Amino acid sequence: MTAQHTDRHSRIRALGRIAVLYGGHSAERAVSLQSGGAVLTALQDLGADVVGIDTAEDYLAQLQAAQPQRVFIALHGRGGEDGQIQAVLDAFGYAYTGSGVAASAIAMNKLLTKRVWAGSGLPTADSRVLSADTDWSEALQALGGKAVLKPVLEGSSLGISIVDNAAAMASGYAAASQYDSxxxxxxxxxxxxxxxGIVGDQALPVIRMEAESGFYDYAAKYERDDTRYFLPSGLNEEDEAALQALSLTAFRTLGCRGWGRIDTMRDSAGRFWLLEANTIPGLTSHSLVPKAARAVGLEFGDLIVRLLEQVEVQA
Structure with missing residues (x-):
């Protein structure tokens, strides 16, 4: 047995029993099942004492039966990424991966996230809260004639559309309203x-995404095979470092911890703009944090172990 293998074995043993939470009831259930399955398989392959729990079922009873030392949250969307499951785990004394209740709730809410960033002087695009009686033409003109419509409480680009006229804005609002009021x-x-991607205090290498459709939506993220990912990103060294620093600041400003991902865009003048924060990014074959981690020598299983090692377990 090599020294490296012995070290990994001791690290796995030190983690104690692990519960992986995945599935759930959100609109992102299918992706969460993939993420959780990947985490579960990786830990099993490493010889960890691990149990998988689908939170669509009676997860609390299963947790109490398993009595894990650490919980890996692989839930996406509402109920898992918005602070709800974190609040339950806190109440019952379970230590878990990722951000706490408040940061999770803020980061899941695109409007609150933008307000926190803007209030801290960080660059995020102007926005408007819409309602059924919004003057579509006036709102669109105020935003420069072209806008992106988003449900406030949804992830994975669900319900998002790009509009450049009043009629499209009205229909886009109706579509987004199906996901959130x-x-x-x-x-x-x-x-x-x-x-x-962010792991602990480290910003991972930047990835540039390019969707064949021109829009990095849910299908481009999880279903299509023609979405292209550029790693290295194509940025020069100075700009790459600046974007990593901005992303770390944005992450910390929201109170996030453990790991996550910050999404940004760059305008024609070369300025970076913060789009949103993800406190539990995907861990599927298409997912970006594992891609970036691999670029710095952190294979998938090692990444999962690193995230679990960050969890503070009460003695």
Whole structure:
């Protein structure tokens, strides 16, 4: 047995029993099942004492039966990424991966996230809260004639559309309203999209995304095979470092911890704009944090172990 293997074995043993929470009831259940399955398989392959729990079922009873020392949250969307499951775990004394209750709730809410960033002087595009009686033409003109419509409380680009006329804005609002009662319109930024994964205090290498359709939506993220990811990102060294620093600041400003991902865009003048924060990014074959981690020598299983090692367990 090699020294490296012995070290990994001791690290796995030190983690104690692990519960992986995945599935749930959100609109992102299918992706969460993939993420949780990948985490569970990786830990099993490493010889960890691990149990998988689908939170669509009676997860609390299963947790109490398993009595894990650490919980890996692989839930996406409402109920898992918005502070709800974190509040339950806190109440019952379970230590878990990722951000706490308040930061999770803020980061899941696109409007609150933008307000925190803007109030801290960080660059995020102008936006408007929409309602059924909004003057579509006036709102669109105020945002520069082209806007991105987003449900406030939804992830994975669900319910998002790009509009450049009043009729499209009205129909886009109706579509977004199916996911959440609160919808925002954000000034459209014409330029490449970049994402920065964060593990602990480290910003991972920047990834540039390019969707064949021109829009990095749910299908481009999880279903299509023609979405392109550029790693290295194509940024020069100075700009790459600046974007990593901005992303770390944005992450910390929201009170986030553990790991996550910050999505950004760059306009034609070369300025970076913060789009949103993800406190539990995907861990699927298409997912970006594992891609970036691999670029710095952190294979998938090692990444999962690193995230679990960050969890503070009460003695």
């Amino acid at each position: 609160e919808v925002i319109a954000e000034r459209f930024i014409d330029g490449p999209e970049y994402t920065v």
